[in-house]
Amino acid sequence: MQDLTEKIHGLSPELRQEVFDFVDLLTIKRAVRKPGKLRLSWAGALQDWREQYSALEQQKQALERNQ
Numbered sequence: 001m002q003d004l005t006e007k008i009h010g011l012s013p014e015l016r017q018e019v020f021d022f023v024d025l026l027t028i029k030r031a032v033r034k035p036g037k038l039r040l041s042w043a044g045a046l047q048d049w050r051e052q053y054s055a056l057e058q059q060k061q062a063l064e065r066n067q
Contacts, residue, residue: 008019042062049058 008016011019045062049061053061
């Protein structure tokens with residue numbers, strides 16, 4: 001770890017800033033994200049077609065509408 005610190009101190013101020021920015025980027029990229037709550041706003045949206053289409057056909061239509 002000492003070698004890394006020495007190398008960083010040997011850089012110009014501009015390059016040191018790039019190193020710090022890169023470390024910040026890595027920290028944010030690797031941060032553990034808490035899963036959000038599931039939204040069920042879609043629930044019941046296809047019930048009008050319950051008698052007319054199978055569940056598989058309803059899923060296919062729902063996917064096509066969202067494209």
